[in-house]
Amino acid sequence: MSDYRYLLSEREIPKFWYNVVPDLPAPMSPPLHPGTLQPAGPQDLEAIFPHALIEQEVTAAQNIPIPEPVLDILRLWRPTPLHRAVRFEKALGTPARIFFKNEGVSPAGSHKPNTAIAQAYYNKAAGVKRLTTETGAGQWGSALALACNFFGMECMVYMVKCSFYQKPHRRTMMECWGATCVPSPSELTQAGRKILAEDPDTPGSLGIAISEAVEDAATHRDTNYSLGSVLNHVLLHQTVIGQEAIAQMKLAGATPDIVIGCCGGGSNFAGLAFPFVPEKAAGKNIRLIGVEPAACPTMTKGIYAYDFGDKSGMTPLLKMDTLGHDFIPPGIHAGGLRYHGMAPLVSLLHREGVVEAVSYPQVRCFEAALAFARAEGLIVAPETSHAVCCVVDEALKAKEEGKEKTILFNLSGHGHFDMAAYEKYLAGELADYEYPEAKIHEALAHLPKAC
Numbered sequence: 001m002s003d004y005r006y007l008l009s010e011r012e013i014p015k016f017w018y019n020v021v022p023d024l025p026a027p028m029s030p031p032l033h034p035g036t037l038q039p040a041g042p043q044d045l046e047a048i049f050p051h052a053l054i055e056q057e058v059t060a061a062q063n064i065p066i067p068e069p070v071l072d073i074l075r076l077w078r079p080t081p082l083h084r085a086v087r088f089e090k091a092l093g094t095p096a097r098i099f100f101k102n103e104g105v106s107p108a109g110s111h112k113p114n115t116a117i118a119q120a121y122y123n124k125a126a127g128v129k130r131l132t133t134e135t136g137a138g139q140w141g142s143a144l145a146l147a148c149n150f151f152g153m154e155c156m157v158y159m160v161k162c163s164f165y166q167k168p169h170r171r172t173m174m175e176c177w178g179a180t181c182v183p184s185p186s187e188l189t190q191a192g193r194k195i196l197a198e199d200p201d202t203p204g205s206l207g208i209a210i211s212e213a214v215e216d217a218a219t220h221r222d223t224n225y226s227l228g229s230v231l232n233h234v235l236l237h238q239t240v241i242g243q244e245a246i247a248q249m250k251l252a253g254a255t256p257d258i259v260i261g262c263c264g265g266g267s268n269f270a271g272l273a274f275p276f277v278p279e280k281a282a283g284k285n286i287r288l289i290g291v292e293p294a295a296c297p298t299m300t301k302g303i304y305a306y307d308f309g310d311k312s313g314m315t316p317l318l319k320m321d322t323l324g325h326d327f328i329p330p331g332i333h334a335g336g337l338r339y340h341g342m343a344p345l346v347s348l349l350h351r352e353g354v355v356e357a358v359s360y361p362q363v364r365c366f367e368a369a370l371a372f373a374r375a376e377g378l379i380v381a382p383e384t385s386h387a388v389c390c391v392v393d394e395a396l397k398a399k400e401e402g403k404e405k406t407i408l409f410n411l412s413g414h415g416h417f418d419m420a421a422y423e424k425y426l427a428g429e430l431a432d433y434e435y436p437e438a439k440i441h442e443a444l445a446h447l448p449k450a451c
């Protein structure tokens with residue numbers, strides 16, 4: 001009889017975040033100031049971020065201690081369980097062993113609170129009273145609403161318009177924790193008003209919502225901005241996932257051959273995969289695969305260049321895989337994967353061949369998610385379904401080759417607020433979006449002329 005779950009006690013929560021920077025095969029390119037296009041210094045970020053997070057953004061230290069008040073809140077749901085998907089293996093008829101980390105057990109339903117709690121803590125400690133942010137699918141907005149609630153702070157969330165209407169209950173969830181949530185683009189900011197004047201029917205994008213949240217923070221004294229992915233410190237906070245997974249895989253007597261995570265801005269993938277980078281660098285044959293939507297193929301079809309993090313060009317420029325900050329992805333249901341860029345750390349590891357990237361259309365992803373739900377009972381978020389789709393491909397490849405591979409993936413969130421998407425899939429009404437090559441070329445033509 002195989003075990004289904006591998007659990008750690010509350011006391012076994014990692015006490016440090018793992019920083020991949022010292023283990024990178026090549027140096028990181030510095031962020032550039034959006035006005036001068038010269039390397040941005042910490043002072044350029046101080047208008048919207050607290051000092052402690054800026055320090056984490058640039059540190060080369062390997063291990064960063066997790067403050068006690070952060071650990072105390074993480075303990076409400078961490079360590080998260082590591083499951084072995086025995087029934088899914090059987091359903092696929094694969095000799096592969098499939099393990100997954102279940103981040104869907106957090107109060108907000110995804111991995112996002114791992115960094116939301118840390119970010120709210122450091123902002124509170126710096127005397128900040130209010131945080132603004134963007135959200136795609138609503139998972140990040142919910143996570144920050146939860147975190148602000150715990151630390152007694154106000155929270156303002158700009159939610160990408162198409163997701164706002166696809167998932168109205170995410171907004172209610174944020175309101176339960178005391179946050180305010182508006183559809184983006186909104187009339188509340190200059191950036192939003194400008195975009196609405198050009199295209200009143202725009203579905204919105206994460207790039208647009210970031211512009212609004214950054215503008216709001218930069219124009220209010222007591223307010224800072226908080227980002228749910230992409231930046232180094234966000235990926236850092238997610239590494240509790242991979243560190244726990246390493247300990248839990250030991251309990252299971254297994255080591256992964258393949259580590260898989262879906263990629264929006266790259267944080268849940270990095271959180272699981274980065275702690276395996278030292279083993280890979282030491283020569284272990286381990287594949288780290290990031291999975292993105294075919295409708296927003298940042299790593300698989302984008303270019304590695306300096307670009308803005310937002311639509312309006314207000315953020316520092318980051319060297320990253322990008323489709324261009326003007327790119328507005330089609331309104332697929334995996335709202336959290338509709339981002340034009342990719343975390344600089346993930347991008348660099350991708351360009352250096354440490355990380356592989358694949359992309360899948362959404363209908364295949366829902367098909368995989370349904371097979372998973374019917375075998376394991378868990379209904380995953382549309383974002384996570386991309387990781388599941390890749391697991392299916394790799395498990396079937398192992399079957400074809402008769403190899404006993406060990407696969408580990410990140411179940412980054414549950415899909416309980418995504419029934420409208422599942423309903424469409426079940427009714428056969430879900431469409432795949434062709435890779436909009438012409439639109440991507442158009443967006444790439446507008447890249448800033450840096451480097």
Ligand SMILES: Cc1ncc(COP(=O)(O)O)c(C=O)c1O
Nearest residue numbers: 139229264265266267268336413
């Ligand atoms: C459940 C879930 N998974 C994955 C993502 C993608 O983000 P990231 O690549 O930063 O993990 C999101 C983003 O909202 C999400 O909600």
